[in-house]
Amino acid sequence: MGGGYGIKITRPNFAAAGCALAAMDLGRPVRMVMTMEANMEVFGKRAEVFTTYEAGVDDGGTIQYLKADLYENVGSSTNDPNGDLALSGIKNCYDESKWSVIAKDVRTNTPSSAYMRGPGTNEGIASIEYIMEHIATVVKKDPTEVRINNIPKDSPILVLFDAIKKSGDYDKRRTSLNEFNKANRWMKKGMSLVPMQFDMPYFGSFHAIVSIYGGDGTVTVSHGGIEGGQGINTKVAQVCAYILGVPLDLVSIKPSNTLTAANDIATGGSITSESCCYVSH
Known part of the structure; x- marks a missing residue:
């Protein structure tokens, strides 16, 4: 688990086989810890993206048309x-x-790429934000203003933009930065306010079994998610304790298995913790 995030979904067998062989030889549990460099060499890395685009905008930087082509290098x-x-x-x-x-x-004659955190999404957001910065440079506007002009008027993101600008004293700091940059040829300062929206489609299925013991009131839960450091076991236990109205220390999480959670989907997409909490309550 860990390292490449999404790689655990499609390529866990390399590490699992290595650990299994070592565990069989040593007769004890084995955990494999790899450097990030070794992780990328063995499992792969994020796909490179090449983006071409052409855009037409008005004086405020609002996009009137945009044609963009993204090419993801997935390797061999x-x-x-x-x-x-x-x-x-x-x-x-x-x-x-x-x-x-x-x-x-x-496909290229390079090693195969692999899912990393926010695969594809990250490259897509990076591409459009580069385009927004380019537009701002051409129309000579603050990039934040250009971004705001391209967000739908009913979007809740605009409320967040306004709140962050006020709490961060954005306009005053931006004016100060501009004055500093004009007065200094070799040293420059910068500040950027960049939005990010991550779609969370719910896919697959998750199951859980909640057992309540009448003798002492303890509760055990086995769910179909995999704890990989994201805190899913803690979240599930907290939800069960809240719904049942019992102290958290009476709730324990048992290992996941295919008997109680058959055919569950992979742990990924930033949906597993919430899905397992939902099914456990």
Whole structure:
């Protein structure tokens, strides 16, 4: 677990086989800890993306049309495709009604890439935010103003923008930075306010069994998610304690198994903790 985040979904067998062999030879549990460099060499790394685009904007930087093509380098195989995920990322929180975007997975003669945190989504958001910065430079506007101009007027993101600008004293600090940069040729300062919207589609299924023991009132839970450091076991225990009205120390989480959680989907997509909490309550 860990390291490459999404890699655990599609490529866990390399580490599992190594640990199993060592455990069999040593007769004891084995945990494998790898450096990030070794992790990428063995399992792969995030796909590179090459984005071409053409945009037309008004004087305020509001996009009137945008044509963008994203090419995801998945390496020698399409084990972990990113194209569709990149499409969900590039729209971010902006008005995409005048956009035409295509994303394609491209096979090359390089090692196969692998899912990393926010696969495809990360590359898509990076692409559109680069475009927003480019637009701001051309129309000579504050990038934050350009971003706000391209967000739908009914989006809750605008409320967050306003709150952060006020709490961070954005306008005053931006004016100060501009004055500093004008007065200093070689040293520059910068500040950026960048939104991010991550779509969370619920897919697959999760199961749980909750057992309540009448003798002492203790509760055990076995769910279909995998604890990988994200705190899913703690969350599930807290939800059960709250719903049942018992102290948290009376609730314990038992190991996941395919008897009580058959056919559950992979732990990923930032949905597993919430799904297991929901099914356990």
